[in-house]
Amino acid sequence: MKAITITEPGGPEVLTWSTVPDPVAGPGEVLIDVVAAGVNRADILQRQGFYDPPPGTSPYLGLEVSGHIAALGSGVFGWEVGQPVCALLAGGGYAERVAVPAGQVLPVPDGVSVVEAAALPEATATVWSNLFMGSGGTFTGSNLFMVAHVRPGETVLIHGGASGIGTTAIQLAKAIGARVAVTAGSPRKLARCAELGADILIDYRAEDFVSALHKATDGAGADVILDIIGAKYLERNVKALAVNGRLAVIGLQGGVKGELDLGALLTKRAAITATSLRARPLAEKAAITAAVREHVWPLTEAGRIRPVIDRTFPMSEAAAAHTALEAGDHIGKLLLSGS
The missing domain is CATH 3.90.180.10 (Medium-chain alcohol dehydrogenases, catalytic domain)
Structure with a gap:
């Protein structure tokens, strides 16, 4: 062949x-x-x-x-x-x-x-296993699948909303009743994310996604963040999380080593997971x-x-x-x- x-x-x-x-x-x-x-x-x-x-x-x-x-x-x-x-x-x-x-x-x-x-x-497979799997008790007796547990009504921030992962995550999050925020690098990409159902559109080249997200959520932040960037966004992702928020890292386009403020994580009672498929x-x-x-x-x-x-x-x-x-x-x- x-x-x-x-x-x-x-x-x-x-x-x-x-x-x-x-x-x-x-x-x-x-x-x-x-x-x-x-x-x-x-x-x-x-x-x-x-x-x-x-x-x-x-x-x-x-x-x-x-x-x-x-x-x-x-x-x-x-x-x-x-x-x-x-x-x-x-x-x-x-x-x-x-x-x-x-x-x-x-x-x-x-x-x-x-x-x-x-x-x-x-x-x-990537989006379901990181954002939803286990949230409905589909798998029991193991923490293996207990990742972000997106629930209806929660706010989900999806980095790279116009990517293959991002376009899938937008649709799945909307299908289960979540509010969806996305980052993307151009008005054209953000417009497509909006067509797919995204509610909060953030041009990461033109604005700080933490400030934009807090403004759109009255300061609450994101209950769940799906991140393909890694180290470059780690500090800002923690700032963007809501109380009891969950950060799911699935990519390292922005590097592998970052500094983590454990005090900020503790204050928010937040969690970070990182997975590969x-x-x-x-x-x-x-x-x-x-x-x-x-x-x-x-x-x-x-x-x-x-x-x-x-x-x-x-x-x-x-x-x-x-x-x-x-x-x-x-x-x-x-x-x-x-x-």
Whole structure:
């Protein structure tokens, strides 16, 4: 088969459309003929040599795909060859075929095309597991999923509201009855966030998000913050939190080391969590996937959650997709089309 390989760590030009060995469906796995793959920030880090795939997983880029089932490994039930699906991956999506644990496979939701479905697995799994999972008692007996617990009526601040994660988080938060604040870097991006349901629009290039949020909430702040920036925003995020607020850090675009005022955290009785999805054990990813299917898929099929897709590139032109992602002008997801 063909797959995107990395000749050496570096810029987008190191991505090459190469012939590689065909994958096979091992025990408990599903083999997928890839129709489309999502492009994510983690792919850029891996291309640059900073984010190796977990041991034993595919060396190729790509954390989510859509396509059709080509084969079932032993012990796999409930799926059929030819069925349209999408899947959460630890790697291997930038290819014509990929093998994935059956617990990370999802049916393509009604009303969503097979290509569009490639935009859903990573964003929905990330947002649901960090903002909502466990809030309704879906998982008991473990603090593993007890993250932000967004509740109806609470205010959620989403950094990077126009990103793939952000556009998904806006829709999900609105669907459960939260008030949504977003940061984005241009009026065009903020306008799209408003179309998706965002209530408070903050241009982080033109105003301080802490002051803007406090003004919009009469000084209360955000009950929950979903943060893709990391260290650069840590101090201001704590200031922006409401009493009993929760900060969920899911990205490190602004660095990995920051100074934390524990006194401010104690005064607000606030909490900070940091999670990643790729390296979770298979059982955890299967549980998250099952929760997404149970809670997010009905909203998607009802039209309340829709994939927001900026552009689709041919799979062989992955370098152009990475260049576009790094430029940061997109709204929603960038996809690679394999057929």
